[in-house]
Amino acid sequence: MKPNSNNTSLILLHPYIQKQGTSSKIWLLAFLSFFTLAFLLLLLVCTRPSTPITAASVVSSATTTTTTTPLPTTVINTLLYYASRSNDSFHMSHSELKPISDVLRKCSTPCNFLIFGLTQETLLWKALNHNGRTVFIDENRYYAAFFEEKHPEIDAYDVQYTTKRSELKELVTTVREQTRNECRPVQNLLFSECRLGLNDLPNHVYEVDWDVILVDGPRGDWPDAPGRMSAIYTAGVLARSKKGGNLKTHVFVHDFNGEVERVCSEEFLCSENLVEASDTLGHYLVERMDENCFQFCHNTTSFGS
Known part of the structure; x- marks a missing residue:
């Protein structure tokens, strides 16, 4: 027998059913949030540096970064050669x-x-x-x-x-x-x-x-x-x-x-x-x-x- 569409609509809109659906969604969202937070914490713990980041390590890193290399000998010799070529x-x-x-x-x-x-x-x-x-x-x-x-x-x-x-x-x-x-x-x-x-x-x-x-x-x-x-x-x-x-x-x-x-x-x-x-x-x-x-x-x- 073909279902009565009007009755079906009344059942789906029943306040008890609506309340149950909303509660389930809230629990599902809470579970997903908790799982995501736990995963992120685990990821941070597993990937942290083997040594702590201290002020000394930061200074050391900055010093290493700013260390400059001298001019190559060939460049120096070339500069001297051309600078001394003038007849002035x-x-x-x-x-x-x-x-x-x-x-x-x-x-x-x-x-x-x-x-x-x-x-x-x-x-x-x-x-x-x-x-x-x-x-x-x-x-x-x-x-x-x-x-x-x-x-x-x-x-x-x-x-x-x-x-x-x-x-x-x-x-x-x-x-x-x-x-x-x-x-x-x-x-x-x-x-x-x-x-x-x-x-x-x-x-x-x-x-x-x-x-x-x-x-x-x-x-x-x-x-x-x-x-x-x-x-x-x-x-x-x-x-x-x-x-x-x-x-x-x-x-x-x-x-x-x-x-x-x-x-x-x-x-x-x-x-x-x-x-x-x-x-x-x-x-x-x-x-x-x-x-x-x-x-x-x-x-x-x-x-x-």
């Missing part, structure tokens, strides 16, 4: 570039490299000191600004020199007379009143422990030109006043055949610290000193000898 007399030769490059390559950590003078080798120094800190100091404010604008990766600052090459003898004599006062070999030059001390550089320059310093500026060899007296003196003080890092600083002086370069190097970098020298490049290894030391060199020669 203002370019350094391969024999001048190589000792500086070798020192940069041997740094145990990325080097802190300070250069007095923006020259044809500026981009080369930046490239060779791969991953290190490279800062340039120049006497020409406009050239420093132009160079930074053209090469944003270059960190360059200008400085006002107040010396003249013709004052060489007077300035050296003044420093000798004030080695226990304003011209001490160990001091914070930011607060120095020594005539040869550069005290208007950015503050952070005095706070960095420089591993390598190159004096290749300021430019000019006429009597009223600034000369490199202040740059060499400042390099000597920065090397002796280091607070940390390596105990010794490599200081290179370019154009070593000049009177100012040789006299000031002997006076403030000292012959006992001379590693090697040619007519064009002097290489000194200057050691950090105690702040109670008031003598640049163990043996001071008479000026002009």
Whole structure:
């Protein structure tokens, strides 16, 4: 017999039947939720690391991630080769570039490299000191600004020199007379009143422990030109006043055949610290000193000898 469709509809809509269906759905949803939560907890327990994640492990991981590799030797040799190919007399030769490059390559950590003078080798120094800190100091404010604008990766600052090459003898004599006062070999030059001390550089320059310093500026060899007296003196003080890092600083002086370069190097970098020298490049290894030391060199020669 054909079922009565009207009666069937009444049975399906009976309140008791509806209540039972809703209750079953709620229990089913609760069961599924509980099962899903239990599965997730089991998954987390089974896949957790064998060692706990601690602050030390995070630091170690970050250190490993940021570790950088040095430039390959073939790349360094290629850069030196092409940089020394120019016939321009203002370019350094391969024999001048190589000792500086070798020192940069041997740094145990990325080097802190300070250069007095923006020259044809500026981009080369930046490239060779791969991953290190490279800062340039120049006497020409406009050239420093132009160079930074053209090469944003270059960190360059200008400085006002107040010396003249013709004052060489007077300035050296003044420093000798004030080695226990304003011209001490160990001091914070930011607060120095020594005539040869550069005290208007950015503050952070005095706070960095420089591993390598190159004096290749300021430019000019006429009597009223600034000369490199202040740059060499400042390099000597920065090397002796280091607070940390390596105990010794490599200081290179370019154009070593000049009177100012040789006299000031002997006076403030000292012959006992001379590693090697040619007519064009002097290489000194200057050691950090105690702040109670008031003598640049163990043996001071008479000026002009």
